[in-house]
Amino acid sequence: MADNDIQQTAEQIAERFSDHADVSVDDVKERLENLVNEYKVPMEEARRSVTSHFAKETGVSRDQLGSGGSEKASVGEIDKPEEWMTLEVKVVELWEPSSDSIAQTGLVGDETGTVKFTSWAKSDVPTLEEDATYRLENVVTDEFQGRMSIKLNSSTDVEEIDADIEVGDQETEVEGALVAVQSGSGLIKRCPKEDCTRVLQNGRCSEHGEVEGEFDMRIKGVLDDGNETYDVLLDREATERVTGIEMEEAKQEAMDALDTSVVTDRIKSLLVGRYFRVEGPQIGRYVLADEVEEVDETPDADALLMKARSVA
Ligand SMILES: [Zn+2]
Structure with a gap:
Protein backbone atom coordinates (compact mmCIF):
# COMPACT_ATOMS: atom_id res chain seq x y z
CA MET A 1 0.00 0.00 0.00
CA ALA A 2 1.53 3.29 -1.13
CA ASP A 3 2.33 5.73 1.64
CA ASN A 4 0.41 8.60 0.03
CA ASP A 5 -2.78 6.48 0.06
CA ILE A 6 -2.41 6.13 3.81
CA GLN A 7 -1.72 9.85 4.15
CA GLN A 8 -4.82 10.71 2.08
CA THR A 9 -7.07 8.32 3.97
CA ALA A 10 -5.75 9.64 7.29
CA GLU A 11 -6.56 13.20 6.22
CA GLN A 12 -10.08 12.18 5.19
CA ILE A 13 -10.74 10.47 8.50
CA ALA A 14 -9.37 13.37 10.56
CA GLU A 15 -11.46 15.76 8.49
CA ARG A 16 -14.65 13.93 9.44
CA PHE A 17 -13.87 14.50 13.12
CA SER A 18 -12.70 18.08 12.72
CA ASP A 19 -16.01 19.75 13.70
CA HIS A 20 -16.49 17.64 16.81
CA ALA A 21 -13.22 16.56 18.33
CA ASP A 22 -9.49 17.04 18.13
CA VAL A 23 -8.17 14.10 16.15
CA SER A 24 -4.77 14.63 14.57
CA VAL A 25 -3.85 13.37 11.12
CA ASP A 26 -0.65 11.90 12.52
CA ASP A 27 -2.47 9.81 15.15
CA VAL A 28 -4.85 8.50 12.52
CA LYS A 29 -2.01 7.80 10.14
CA GLU A 30 -0.07 5.86 12.75
CA ARG A 31 -3.00 3.51 13.42
CA LEU A 32 -3.68 3.10 9.71
CA GLU A 33 -0.05 2.28 8.97
CA ASN A 34 -0.01 -0.28 11.71
CA LEU A 35 -3.11 -2.05 10.39
CA VAL A 36 -2.24 -1.81 6.71
CA ASN A 37 1.52 -2.41 6.79
CA GLU A 38 1.93 -4.67 9.81
CA TYR A 39 -1.30 -6.64 9.77
CA LYS A 40 -2.03 -6.45 6.01
CA VAL A 41 -5.61 -5.27 6.63
CA PRO A 42 -7.21 -4.01 3.40
CA MET A 43 -7.35 -0.20 3.28
CA GLU A 44 -11.15 0.08 3.42
CA GLU A 45 -11.42 -2.22 6.38
CA ALA A 46 -8.62 -0.27 8.07
CA ARG A 47 -10.52 2.95 7.36
CA ARG A 48 -13.63 1.59 9.07
CA SER A 49 -11.71 0.23 12.00
CA VAL A 50 -9.73 3.41 12.60
CA THR A 51 -12.83 5.59 12.22
CA SER A 52 -14.74 3.60 14.81
CA HIS A 53 -11.72 3.56 17.13
CA PHE A 54 -11.59 7.37 17.19
CA ALA A 55 -15.38 7.62 17.38
CA LYS A 56 -15.27 5.53 20.55
CA GLU A 57 -12.31 7.41 21.97
CA THR A 58 -13.81 10.86 21.40
CA GLY A 59 -17.46 9.97 22.01
CA VAL A 60 -18.47 11.35 18.62
CA SER A 61 -21.50 9.50 17.23
CA ARG A 62 -21.87 8.22 13.71
CA ASP A 63 -24.62 10.75 13.03
CA GLN A 64 -22.34 13.59 14.07
CA LEU A 65 -19.60 12.23 11.84
CA GLY A 66 -21.90 12.36 8.87
CA SER A 67 -21.43 10.21 5.85
CA GLY A 68 -17.88 11.08 4.95
CA GLY A 69 -18.77 13.27 2.05
CA SER A 70 -21.89 11.79 0.50
CA ILE A 161 -27.88 -1.47 11.33
CA ASP A 162 -30.76 -2.28 13.60
CA ALA A 163 -33.51 -0.42 11.82
CA ASP A 164 -37.10 -1.27 11.06
CA ILE A 165 -37.42 -0.39 7.41
CA GLU A 166 -40.79 -0.90 5.75
CA VAL A 167 -39.89 -1.07 2.07
CA GLY A 168 -42.25 1.04 0.00
CA ASP A 169 -43.78 0.00 -3.28
CA GLN A 170 -42.52 1.45 -6.47
CA GLU A 171 -45.52 3.34 -7.83
CA THR A 172 -45.89 3.27 -11.58
CA GLU A 173 -48.32 4.61 -14.09
CA VAL A 174 -49.04 2.94 -17.41
CA GLU A 175 -51.39 3.92 -20.18
CA GLY A 176 -52.58 2.19 -23.30
CA ALA A 177 -55.26 0.23 -25.09
CA LEU A 178 -56.61 -2.80 -23.25
CA VAL A 179 -55.74 -5.49 -25.79
CA ALA A 180 -56.46 -8.62 -23.77
CA VAL A 181 -58.44 -9.88 -20.79
CA GLN A 182 -56.61 -13.01 -19.67
CA SER A 183 -57.98 -16.26 -18.33
CA GLY A 184 -58.54 -16.13 -14.60
CA SER A 185 -60.40 -12.85 -15.06
CA GLY A 186 -64.03 -12.21 -14.13
CA LEU A 187 -65.84 -14.10 -11.39
CA ILE A 188 -63.43 -16.29 -9.43
CA LYS A 189 -63.49 -18.28 -6.19
CA ARG A 190 -60.83 -18.02 -3.54
CA CYS A 191 -59.84 -20.41 -0.77
CA PRO A 192 -61.55 -19.30 2.48
CA LYS A 193 -58.79 -20.63 4.77
CA GLU A 194 -57.11 -17.97 6.82
CA ASP A 195 -54.22 -16.22 5.06
CA CYS A 196 -54.64 -18.40 1.97
CA THR A 197 -56.84 -16.58 -0.58
CA ARG A 198 -55.47 -18.75 -3.41
CA VAL A 199 -57.69 -18.82 -6.48
CA LEU A 200 -59.48 -22.17 -6.77
CA GLN A 201 -59.13 -24.32 -9.87
CA ASN A 202 -62.23 -26.49 -10.34
CA GLY A 203 -63.19 -25.99 -6.70
CA ARG A 204 -59.77 -26.99 -5.40
CA CYS A 205 -57.10 -25.01 -3.58
CA SER A 206 -53.57 -26.13 -4.44
CA GLU A 207 -52.74 -26.08 -0.73
CA HIS A 208 -56.00 -27.08 1.02
CA GLY A 209 -57.73 -29.32 -1.53
CA GLU A 210 -61.48 -29.15 -2.08
CA VAL A 211 -63.00 -26.20 -0.23
CA GLU A 212 -66.15 -24.09 -0.29
CA GLY A 213 -64.75 -21.07 -2.14
CA GLU A 214 -65.60 -17.43 -1.67
CA PHE A 215 -66.52 -15.35 -4.69
CA ASP A 216 -64.32 -12.52 -5.84
CA MET A 217 -63.89 -10.53 -9.03
CA ARG A 218 -60.77 -9.38 -10.79
CA ILE A 219 -59.31 -8.57 -14.18
CA LYS A 220 -55.90 -9.66 -15.41
CA GLY A 221 -55.46 -7.43 -18.41
CA VAL A 222 -52.84 -6.37 -20.90
CA LEU A 223 -52.35 -2.71 -21.81
CA ASP A 224 -50.49 -1.82 -25.00
CA ASP A 225 -49.12 1.69 -25.51
CA GLY A 226 -47.84 0.99 -29.03
CA ASN A 227 -44.28 0.31 -27.87
CA GLU A 228 -44.65 -1.99 -24.91
CA THR A 229 -47.27 -4.10 -23.19
CA TYR A 230 -48.02 -4.07 -19.47
CA ASP A 231 -49.76 -6.65 -17.29
CA VAL A 232 -52.29 -5.01 -15.02
CA LEU A 233 -54.32 -6.51 -12.21
CA LEU A 234 -57.64 -5.00 -11.14
CA ASP A 235 -59.18 -6.09 -7.85
CA ARG A 236 -62.91 -6.44 -7.22
CA GLU A 237 -63.49 -2.77 -6.53
CA ALA A 238 -61.62 -1.61 -9.63
CA THR A 239 -63.32 -4.28 -11.74
CA GLU A 240 -66.80 -3.25 -10.58
CA ARG A 241 -66.03 0.40 -11.17
CA VAL A 242 -64.57 0.02 -14.64
CA THR A 243 -67.16 -2.49 -15.94
CA GLY A 244 -70.20 -1.21 -14.07
CA ILE A 245 -70.96 -4.84 -13.18
CA GLU A 246 -71.57 -5.45 -9.47
CA MET A 247 -70.44 -8.79 -8.11
CA GLU A 248 -74.00 -9.78 -7.13
CA GLU A 249 -75.11 -9.22 -10.69
CA ALA A 250 -72.14 -11.25 -12.00
CA LYS A 251 -73.01 -14.13 -9.65
CA GLN A 252 -76.62 -14.09 -10.86
CA GLU A 253 -75.52 -14.18 -14.50
CA ALA A 254 -73.12 -17.04 -13.87
CA MET A 255 -75.79 -18.99 -12.02
CA ASP A 256 -78.35 -18.49 -14.79
CA ALA A 257 -75.86 -19.69 -17.38
CA LEU A 258 -74.36 -22.34 -15.07
CA ASP A 259 -71.02 -20.99 -16.23
CA THR A 260 -68.76 -18.20 -14.96
CA SER A 261 -67.27 -17.64 -18.41
CA VAL A 262 -70.31 -15.54 -19.40
CA VAL A 263 -68.98 -12.89 -17.01
CA THR A 264 -65.48 -13.02 -18.48
CA ASP A 265 -66.92 -12.75 -22.00
CA ARG A 266 -69.02 -9.76 -21.04
CA ILE A 267 -66.01 -8.02 -19.48
CA LYS A 268 -64.03 -8.64 -22.67
CA SER A 269 -66.71 -7.21 -24.92
CA LEU A 270 -67.08 -4.19 -22.65
CA LEU A 271 -63.41 -3.29 -22.22
CA VAL A 272 -61.16 -4.60 -25.00
CA GLY A 273 -60.10 -1.79 -27.31
CA ARG A 274 -60.72 0.99 -24.80
CA TYR A 275 -57.88 3.14 -23.41
CA PHE A 276 -56.98 3.22 -19.76
CA ARG A 277 -54.46 4.77 -17.43
CA VAL A 278 -53.55 2.49 -14.52
CA GLU A 279 -51.66 3.64 -11.45
CA GLY A 280 -50.32 1.55 -8.59
CA PRO A 281 -47.44 -0.48 -7.19
CA GLN A 282 -45.53 -2.79 -9.49
CA ILE A 283 -45.25 -6.29 -8.01
CA GLY A 284 -43.34 -8.67 -10.22
CA ARG A 285 -44.77 -8.35 -13.72
CA TYR A 286 -48.09 -6.86 -12.60
CA VAL A 287 -49.10 -3.29 -11.97
CA LEU A 288 -51.70 -3.53 -9.20
CA ALA A 289 -54.36 -1.03 -10.09
CA ASP A 290 -55.00 1.36 -7.22
CA GLU A 291 -56.46 3.74 -9.73
CA VAL A 292 -57.94 3.11 -13.15
CA GLU A 293 -59.38 5.71 -15.43
CA GLU A 294 -60.48 5.68 -18.99
CA VAL A 295 -58.52 8.10 -21.18
CA ASP A 296 -58.94 9.40 -24.67
CA GLU A 297 -56.83 7.67 -27.22
CA THR A 298 -53.59 9.63 -27.33
CA PRO A 299 -52.29 8.95 -30.80
CA ASP A 300 -48.57 8.87 -31.20
CA ALA A 301 -47.55 12.12 -32.91
CA ASP A 302 -44.89 10.44 -35.05
CA ALA A 303 -47.26 7.72 -36.20
CA LEU A 304 -49.79 10.37 -37.21
CA LEU A 305 -47.17 12.27 -39.14
CA MET A 306 -46.14 9.11 -41.00
CA LYS A 307 -49.75 8.46 -41.89
CA ALA A 308 -50.20 12.02 -43.08
CA ARG A 309 -47.12 11.69 -45.31
CA SER A 310 -48.17 8.37 -46.73
CA VAL A 311 -51.51 9.73 -47.95
CA ALA A 312 -50.05 13.01 -49.24
ZN1 LIG B 1 -56.16 -22.63 0.45
Missing part, protein backbone atom coordinates in the same frame (compact mmCIF):
# COMPACT_ATOMS: atom_id res chain seq x y z
CA GLU A 71 -25.34 13.12 1.40
CA LYS A 72 -27.82 10.94 3.24
CA ALA A 73 -30.63 10.35 0.79
CA SER A 74 -33.65 8.16 0.23
CA VAL A 75 -34.14 5.73 -2.65
CA GLY A 76 -37.00 7.81 -4.02
CA GLU A 77 -34.63 10.75 -4.49
CA ILE A 78 -32.36 8.88 -6.91
CA ASP A 79 -32.94 10.57 -10.23
CA LYS A 80 -29.62 10.95 -11.99
CA PRO A 81 -26.44 8.94 -12.57
CA GLU A 82 -23.00 9.62 -11.06
CA GLU A 83 -24.33 10.92 -7.74
CA TRP A 84 -22.61 9.86 -4.52
CA MET A 85 -24.94 9.22 -1.62
CA THR A 86 -25.55 7.40 1.63
CA LEU A 87 -28.63 5.20 1.98
CA GLU A 88 -30.21 3.20 4.77
CA VAL A 89 -31.88 0.24 3.13
CA LYS A 90 -33.23 -3.25 3.56
CA VAL A 91 -32.19 -6.03 1.17
CA VAL A 92 -35.39 -7.12 -0.58
CA GLU A 93 -34.02 -9.75 -2.95
CA LEU A 94 -30.68 -11.14 -4.09
CA TRP A 95 -30.29 -12.21 -7.71
CA GLU A 96 -27.89 -14.53 -9.47
CA PRO A 97 -25.03 -12.37 -10.82
CA SER A 98 -24.87 -12.46 -14.61
CA SER A 99 -21.08 -12.37 -14.76
CA ASP A 100 -17.97 -13.17 -12.72
CA SER A 101 -17.14 -9.47 -12.42
CA ILE A 102 -20.22 -9.00 -10.22
CA ALA A 103 -19.93 -10.15 -6.60
CA GLN A 104 -23.55 -9.50 -5.73
CA THR A 105 -26.66 -7.97 -7.24
CA GLY A 106 -30.25 -7.59 -6.16
CA LEU A 107 -32.87 -5.19 -4.91
CA VAL A 108 -32.64 -2.91 -1.88
CA GLY A 109 -35.25 -0.48 -0.66
CA ASP A 110 -36.47 1.99 1.94
CA GLU A 111 -39.85 3.60 2.65
CA THR A 112 -39.70 5.52 -0.64
CA GLY A 113 -39.11 2.63 -3.03
CA THR A 114 -36.68 0.06 -4.32
CA VAL A 115 -33.54 0.17 -6.45
CA LYS A 116 -31.23 -2.40 -8.02
CA PHE A 117 -27.73 -2.64 -6.52
CA THR A 118 -24.51 -4.12 -7.84
CA SER A 119 -21.27 -4.90 -6.00
CA TRP A 120 -18.23 -5.50 -8.18
CA ALA A 121 -16.03 -8.48 -7.39
CA LYS A 122 -12.86 -6.36 -7.58
CA SER A 123 -14.21 -3.84 -5.02
CA ASP A 124 -14.15 -6.27 -2.11
CA VAL A 125 -17.44 -5.04 -0.64
CA PRO A 126 -18.90 -6.95 2.34
CA THR A 127 -21.64 -9.41 1.37
CA LEU A 128 -25.23 -8.30 2.00
CA GLU A 129 -27.78 -10.70 3.46
CA GLU A 130 -31.40 -10.89 2.37
CA ASP A 131 -33.85 -9.11 4.75
CA ALA A 132 -31.01 -7.43 6.68
CA THR A 133 -30.78 -3.64 6.91
CA TYR A 134 -27.66 -1.64 6.18
CA ARG A 135 -26.27 1.83 6.13
CA LEU A 136 -24.44 2.15 2.81
CA GLU A 137 -22.09 5.10 2.82
CA ASN A 138 -20.72 6.35 -0.48
CA VAL A 139 -22.66 4.45 -3.12
CA VAL A 140 -22.77 5.87 -6.61
CA THR A 141 -25.88 6.02 -8.78
CA ASP A 142 -26.02 4.67 -12.31
CA GLU A 143 -28.52 4.63 -15.13
CA PHE A 144 -29.21 2.02 -17.79
CA GLN A 145 -32.02 2.36 -20.32
CA GLY A 146 -33.79 4.91 -18.17
CA ARG A 147 -33.66 2.84 -15.00
CA MET A 148 -31.66 3.98 -11.99
CA SER A 149 -29.46 1.67 -9.96
CA ILE A 150 -26.69 1.98 -7.38
CA LYS A 151 -23.17 0.61 -7.36
CA LEU A 152 -21.29 -0.41 -4.22
CA ASN A 153 -17.56 0.15 -4.72
CA SER A 154 -14.27 0.12 -2.85
CA SER A 155 -15.05 3.41 -1.10
CA THR A 156 -18.48 2.22 0.07
CA ASP A 157 -18.81 1.65 3.81
CA VAL A 158 -21.27 -1.11 4.64
CA GLU A 159 -22.59 -1.24 8.17
CA GLU A 160 -25.40 -3.52 9.32
Whole structure:
Protein backbone atom coordinates (compact mmCIF):
# COMPACT_ATOMS: atom_id res chain seq x y z
CA MET A 1 0.00 0.00 0.00
CA ALA A 2 1.53 3.29 -1.13
CA ASP A 3 2.33 5.73 1.64
CA ASN A 4 0.41 8.60 0.03
CA ASP A 5 -2.78 6.48 0.06
CA ILE A 6 -2.41 6.13 3.81
CA GLN A 7 -1.72 9.85 4.15
CA GLN A 8 -4.82 10.71 2.08
CA THR A 9 -7.07 8.32 3.97
CA ALA A 10 -5.75 9.64 7.29
CA GLU A 11 -6.56 13.20 6.22
CA GLN A 12 -10.08 12.18 5.19
CA ILE A 13 -10.74 10.47 8.50
CA ALA A 14 -9.37 13.37 10.56
CA GLU A 15 -11.46 15.76 8.49
CA ARG A 16 -14.65 13.93 9.44
CA PHE A 17 -13.87 14.50 13.12
CA SER A 18 -12.70 18.08 12.72
CA ASP A 19 -16.01 19.75 13.70
CA HIS A 20 -16.49 17.64 16.81
CA ALA A 21 -13.22 16.56 18.33
CA ASP A 22 -9.49 17.04 18.13
CA VAL A 23 -8.17 14.10 16.15
CA SER A 24 -4.77 14.63 14.57
CA VAL A 25 -3.85 13.37 11.12
CA ASP A 26 -0.65 11.90 12.52
CA ASP A 27 -2.47 9.81 15.15
CA VAL A 28 -4.85 8.50 12.52
CA LYS A 29 -2.01 7.80 10.14
CA GLU A 30 -0.07 5.86 12.75
CA ARG A 31 -3.00 3.51 13.42
CA LEU A 32 -3.68 3.10 9.71
CA GLU A 33 -0.05 2.28 8.97
CA ASN A 34 -0.01 -0.28 11.71
CA LEU A 35 -3.11 -2.05 10.39
CA VAL A 36 -2.24 -1.81 6.71
CA ASN A 37 1.52 -2.41 6.79
CA GLU A 38 1.93 -4.67 9.81
CA TYR A 39 -1.30 -6.64 9.77
CA LYS A 40 -2.03 -6.45 6.01
CA VAL A 41 -5.61 -5.27 6.63
CA PRO A 42 -7.21 -4.01 3.40
CA MET A 43 -7.35 -0.20 3.28
CA GLU A 44 -11.15 0.08 3.42
CA GLU A 45 -11.42 -2.22 6.38
CA ALA A 46 -8.62 -0.27 8.07
CA ARG A 47 -10.52 2.95 7.36
CA ARG A 48 -13.63 1.59 9.07
CA SER A 49 -11.71 0.23 12.00
CA VAL A 50 -9.73 3.41 12.60
CA THR A 51 -12.83 5.59 12.22
CA SER A 52 -14.74 3.60 14.81
CA HIS A 53 -11.72 3.56 17.13
CA PHE A 54 -11.59 7.37 17.19
CA ALA A 55 -15.38 7.62 17.38
CA LYS A 56 -15.27 5.53 20.55
CA GLU A 57 -12.31 7.41 21.97
CA THR A 58 -13.81 10.86 21.40
CA GLY A 59 -17.46 9.97 22.01
CA VAL A 60 -18.47 11.35 18.62
CA SER A 61 -21.50 9.50 17.23
CA ARG A 62 -21.87 8.22 13.71
CA ASP A 63 -24.62 10.75 13.03
CA GLN A 64 -22.34 13.59 14.07
CA LEU A 65 -19.60 12.23 11.84
CA GLY A 66 -21.90 12.36 8.87
CA SER A 67 -21.43 10.21 5.85
CA GLY A 68 -17.88 11.08 4.95
CA GLY A 69 -18.77 13.27 2.05
CA SER A 70 -21.89 11.79 0.50
CA GLU A 71 -25.34 13.12 1.40
CA LYS A 72 -27.82 10.94 3.24
CA ALA A 73 -30.63 10.35 0.79
CA SER A 74 -33.65 8.16 0.23
CA VAL A 75 -34.14 5.73 -2.65
CA GLY A 76 -37.00 7.81 -4.02
CA GLU A 77 -34.63 10.75 -4.49
CA ILE A 78 -32.36 8.88 -6.91
CA ASP A 79 -32.94 10.57 -10.23
CA LYS A 80 -29.62 10.95 -11.99
CA PRO A 81 -26.44 8.94 -12.57
CA GLU A 82 -23.00 9.62 -11.06
CA GLU A 83 -24.33 10.92 -7.74
CA TRP A 84 -22.61 9.86 -4.52
CA MET A 85 -24.94 9.22 -1.62
CA THR A 86 -25.55 7.40 1.63
CA LEU A 87 -28.63 5.20 1.98
CA GLU A 88 -30.21 3.20 4.77
CA VAL A 89 -31.88 0.24 3.13
CA LYS A 90 -33.23 -3.25 3.56
CA VAL A 91 -32.19 -6.03 1.17
CA VAL A 92 -35.39 -7.12 -0.58
CA GLU A 93 -34.02 -9.75 -2.95
CA LEU A 94 -30.68 -11.14 -4.09
CA TRP A 95 -30.29 -12.21 -7.71
CA GLU A 96 -27.89 -14.53 -9.47
CA PRO A 97 -25.03 -12.37 -10.82
CA SER A 98 -24.87 -12.46 -14.61
CA SER A 99 -21.08 -12.37 -14.76
CA ASP A 100 -17.97 -13.17 -12.72
CA SER A 101 -17.14 -9.47 -12.42
CA ILE A 102 -20.22 -9.00 -10.22
CA ALA A 103 -19.93 -10.15 -6.60
CA GLN A 104 -23.55 -9.50 -5.73
CA THR A 105 -26.66 -7.97 -7.24
CA GLY A 106 -30.25 -7.59 -6.16
CA LEU A 107 -32.87 -5.19 -4.91
CA VAL A 108 -32.64 -2.91 -1.88
CA GLY A 109 -35.25 -0.48 -0.66
CA ASP A 110 -36.47 1.99 1.94
CA GLU A 111 -39.85 3.60 2.65
CA THR A 112 -39.70 5.52 -0.64
CA GLY A 113 -39.11 2.63 -3.03
CA THR A 114 -36.68 0.06 -4.32
CA VAL A 115 -33.54 0.17 -6.45
CA LYS A 116 -31.23 -2.40 -8.02
CA PHE A 117 -27.73 -2.64 -6.52
CA THR A 118 -24.51 -4.12 -7.84
CA SER A 119 -21.27 -4.90 -6.00
CA TRP A 120 -18.23 -5.50 -8.18
CA ALA A 121 -16.03 -8.48 -7.39
CA LYS A 122 -12.86 -6.36 -7.58
CA SER A 123 -14.21 -3.84 -5.02
CA ASP A 124 -14.15 -6.27 -2.11
CA VAL A 125 -17.44 -5.04 -0.64
CA PRO A 126 -18.90 -6.95 2.34
CA THR A 127 -21.64 -9.41 1.37
CA LEU A 128 -25.23 -8.30 2.00
CA GLU A 129 -27.78 -10.70 3.46
CA GLU A 130 -31.40 -10.89 2.37
CA ASP A 131 -33.85 -9.11 4.75
CA ALA A 132 -31.01 -7.43 6.68
CA THR A 133 -30.78 -3.64 6.91
CA TYR A 134 -27.66 -1.64 6.18
CA ARG A 135 -26.27 1.83 6.13
CA LEU A 136 -24.44 2.15 2.81
CA GLU A 137 -22.09 5.10 2.82
CA ASN A 138 -20.72 6.35 -0.48
CA VAL A 139 -22.66 4.45 -3.12
CA VAL A 140 -22.77 5.87 -6.61
CA THR A 141 -25.88 6.02 -8.78
CA ASP A 142 -26.02 4.67 -12.31
CA GLU A 143 -28.52 4.63 -15.13
CA PHE A 144 -29.21 2.02 -17.79
CA GLN A 145 -32.02 2.36 -20.32
CA GLY A 146 -33.79 4.91 -18.17
CA ARG A 147 -33.66 2.84 -15.00
CA MET A 148 -31.66 3.98 -11.99
CA SER A 149 -29.46 1.67 -9.96
CA ILE A 150 -26.69 1.98 -7.38
CA LYS A 151 -23.17 0.61 -7.36
CA LEU A 152 -21.29 -0.41 -4.22
CA ASN A 153 -17.56 0.15 -4.72
CA SER A 154 -14.27 0.12 -2.85
CA SER A 155 -15.05 3.41 -1.10
CA THR A 156 -18.48 2.22 0.07
CA ASP A 157 -18.81 1.65 3.81
CA VAL A 158 -21.27 -1.11 4.64
CA GLU A 159 -22.59 -1.24 8.17
CA GLU A 160 -25.40 -3.52 9.32
CA ILE A 161 -27.88 -1.47 11.33
CA ASP A 162 -30.76 -2.28 13.60
CA ALA A 163 -33.51 -0.42 11.82
CA ASP A 164 -37.10 -1.27 11.06
CA ILE A 165 -37.42 -0.39 7.41
CA GLU A 166 -40.79 -0.90 5.75
CA VAL A 167 -39.89 -1.07 2.07
CA GLY A 168 -42.25 1.04 0.00
CA ASP A 169 -43.78 0.00 -3.28
CA GLN A 170 -42.52 1.45 -6.47
CA GLU A 171 -45.52 3.34 -7.83
CA THR A 172 -45.89 3.27 -11.58
CA GLU A 173 -48.32 4.61 -14.09
CA VAL A 174 -49.04 2.94 -17.41
CA GLU A 175 -51.39 3.92 -20.18
CA GLY A 176 -52.58 2.19 -23.30
CA ALA A 177 -55.26 0.23 -25.09
CA LEU A 178 -56.61 -2.80 -23.25
CA VAL A 179 -55.74 -5.49 -25.79
CA ALA A 180 -56.46 -8.62 -23.77
CA VAL A 181 -58.44 -9.88 -20.79
CA GLN A 182 -56.61 -13.01 -19.67
CA SER A 183 -57.98 -16.26 -18.33
CA GLY A 184 -58.54 -16.13 -14.60
CA SER A 185 -60.40 -12.85 -15.06
CA GLY A 186 -64.03 -12.21 -14.13
CA LEU A 187 -65.84 -14.10 -11.39
CA ILE A 188 -63.43 -16.29 -9.43
CA LYS A 189 -63.49 -18.28 -6.19
CA ARG A 190 -60.83 -18.02 -3.54
CA CYS A 191 -59.84 -20.41 -0.77
CA PRO A 192 -61.55 -19.30 2.48
CA LYS A 193 -58.79 -20.63 4.77
CA GLU A 194 -57.11 -17.97 6.82
CA ASP A 195 -54.22 -16.22 5.06
CA CYS A 196 -54.64 -18.40 1.97
CA THR A 197 -56.84 -16.58 -0.58
CA ARG A 198 -55.47 -18.75 -3.41
CA VAL A 199 -57.69 -18.82 -6.48
CA LEU A 200 -59.48 -22.17 -6.77
CA GLN A 201 -59.13 -24.32 -9.87
CA ASN A 202 -62.23 -26.49 -10.34
CA GLY A 203 -63.19 -25.99 -6.70
CA ARG A 204 -59.77 -26.99 -5.40
CA CYS A 205 -57.10 -25.01 -3.58
CA SER A 206 -53.57 -26.13 -4.44
CA GLU A 207 -52.74 -26.08 -0.73
CA HIS A 208 -56.00 -27.08 1.02
CA GLY A 209 -57.73 -29.32 -1.53
CA GLU A 210 -61.48 -29.15 -2.08
CA VAL A 211 -63.00 -26.20 -0.23
CA GLU A 212 -66.15 -24.09 -0.29
CA GLY A 213 -64.75 -21.07 -2.14
CA GLU A 214 -65.60 -17.43 -1.67
CA PHE A 215 -66.52 -15.35 -4.69
CA ASP A 216 -64.32 -12.52 -5.84
CA MET A 217 -63.89 -10.53 -9.03
CA ARG A 218 -60.77 -9.38 -10.79
CA ILE A 219 -59.31 -8.57 -14.18
CA LYS A 220 -55.90 -9.66 -15.41
CA GLY A 221 -55.46 -7.43 -18.41
CA VAL A 222 -52.84 -6.37 -20.90
CA LEU A 223 -52.35 -2.71 -21.81
CA ASP A 224 -50.49 -1.82 -25.00
CA ASP A 225 -49.12 1.69 -25.51
CA GLY A 226 -47.84 0.99 -29.03
CA ASN A 227 -44.28 0.31 -27.87
CA GLU A 228 -44.65 -1.99 -24.91
CA THR A 229 -47.27 -4.10 -23.19
CA TYR A 230 -48.02 -4.07 -19.47
CA ASP A 231 -49.76 -6.65 -17.29
CA VAL A 232 -52.29 -5.01 -15.02
CA LEU A 233 -54.32 -6.51 -12.21
CA LEU A 234 -57.64 -5.00 -11.14
CA ASP A 235 -59.18 -6.09 -7.85
CA ARG A 236 -62.91 -6.44 -7.22
CA GLU A 237 -63.49 -2.77 -6.53
CA ALA A 238 -61.62 -1.61 -9.63
CA THR A 239 -63.32 -4.28 -11.74
CA GLU A 240 -66.80 -3.25 -10.58
CA ARG A 241 -66.03 0.40 -11.17
CA VAL A 242 -64.57 0.02 -14.64
CA THR A 243 -67.16 -2.49 -15.94
CA GLY A 244 -70.20 -1.21 -14.07
CA ILE A 245 -70.96 -4.84 -13.18
CA GLU A 246 -71.57 -5.45 -9.47
CA MET A 247 -70.44 -8.79 -8.11
CA GLU A 248 -74.00 -9.78 -7.13
CA GLU A 249 -75.11 -9.22 -10.69
CA ALA A 250 -72.14 -11.25 -12.00
CA LYS A 251 -73.01 -14.13 -9.65
CA GLN A 252 -76.62 -14.09 -10.86
CA GLU A 253 -75.52 -14.18 -14.50
CA ALA A 254 -73.12 -17.04 -13.87
CA MET A 255 -75.79 -18.99 -12.02
CA ASP A 256 -78.35 -18.49 -14.79
CA ALA A 257 -75.86 -19.69 -17.38
CA LEU A 258 -74.36 -22.34 -15.07
CA ASP A 259 -71.02 -20.99 -16.23
CA THR A 260 -68.76 -18.20 -14.96
CA SER A 261 -67.27 -17.64 -18.41
CA VAL A 262 -70.31 -15.54 -19.40
CA VAL A 263 -68.98 -12.89 -17.01
CA THR A 264 -65.48 -13.02 -18.48
CA ASP A 265 -66.92 -12.75 -22.00
CA ARG A 266 -69.02 -9.76 -21.04
CA ILE A 267 -66.01 -8.02 -19.48
CA LYS A 268 -64.03 -8.64 -22.67
CA SER A 269 -66.71 -7.21 -24.92
CA LEU A 270 -67.08 -4.19 -22.65
CA LEU A 271 -63.41 -3.29 -22.22
CA VAL A 272 -61.16 -4.60 -25.00
CA GLY A 273 -60.10 -1.79 -27.31
CA ARG A 274 -60.72 0.99 -24.80
CA TYR A 275 -57.88 3.14 -23.41
CA PHE A 276 -56.98 3.22 -19.76
CA ARG A 277 -54.46 4.77 -17.43
CA VAL A 278 -53.55 2.49 -14.52
CA GLU A 279 -51.66 3.64 -11.45
CA GLY A 280 -50.32 1.55 -8.59
CA PRO A 281 -47.44 -0.48 -7.19
CA GLN A 282 -45.53 -2.79 -9.49
CA ILE A 283 -45.25 -6.29 -8.01
CA GLY A 284 -43.34 -8.67 -10.22
CA ARG A 285 -44.77 -8.35 -13.72
CA TYR A 286 -48.09 -6.86 -12.60
CA VAL A 287 -49.10 -3.29 -11.97
CA LEU A 288 -51.70 -3.53 -9.20
CA ALA A 289 -54.36 -1.03 -10.09
CA ASP A 290 -55.00 1.36 -7.22
CA GLU A 291 -56.46 3.74 -9.73
CA VAL A 292 -57.94 3.11 -13.15
CA GLU A 293 -59.38 5.71 -15.43
CA GLU A 294 -60.48 5.68 -18.99
CA VAL A 295 -58.52 8.10 -21.18
CA ASP A 296 -58.94 9.40 -24.67
CA GLU A 297 -56.83 7.67 -27.22
CA THR A 298 -53.59 9.63 -27.33
CA PRO A 299 -52.29 8.95 -30.80
CA ASP A 300 -48.57 8.87 -31.20
CA ALA A 301 -47.55 12.12 -32.91
CA ASP A 302 -44.89 10.44 -35.05
CA ALA A 303 -47.26 7.72 -36.20
CA LEU A 304 -49.79 10.37 -37.21
CA LEU A 305 -47.17 12.27 -39.14
CA MET A 306 -46.14 9.11 -41.00
CA LYS A 307 -49.75 8.46 -41.89
CA ALA A 308 -50.20 12.02 -43.08
CA ARG A 309 -47.12 11.69 -45.31
CA SER A 310 -48.17 8.37 -46.73
CA VAL A 311 -51.51 9.73 -47.95
CA ALA A 312 -50.05 13.01 -49.24
ZN1 LIG B 1 -56.16 -22.63 0.45
